[in-house]
Amino acid sequence: MLHSSRQKRNILLSEKPKVKSRKENNNIKQLVKTRCRRCGKELYTLANPINGSLETMHKYQGICRDCISNKENLEMLMDIGKDIQAKYLSGNRFY
Known part of the structure; x- marks a missing residue:
């Protein structure tokens, strides 16, 4: 059965997106408000590192x-790169 573009749009809008609960999604990172x-400017940062080490x-x-x-920005990027290398490339394991 063929649908018109309006019918297709209504079908798409009626479908609810699948949302994972907090228990299902282990990749949720917590934001921390700090200065x-x-x-002294207010900023938000992650509680745990994504790519770097603690x-x-x-630092x-x-x-x-x-x-x-x-x-400092260059040093930070180099440190993160070294952390990634140590984490994922140790033991000749490539992902």
Whole structure:
């Protein structure tokens, strides 16, 4: 049976998206409200690191974009890259 474009639209709108509950979704990260260590600006950060280690997170956590220098930003990206390499490429395991 062929549907008109309006009927197709109504069918799509009537379908409810499948939403995972908190118990099903293990990838939920918690946001933490904090202030910049340097200027005091309010910012939000993740409670746990996504790509880096806890060491890297604690080193750069709490510094806003306006306050971080280009050198620090480069160092942070290099540290995160090293963390990713150590986590995923150790033992010649490629994902």
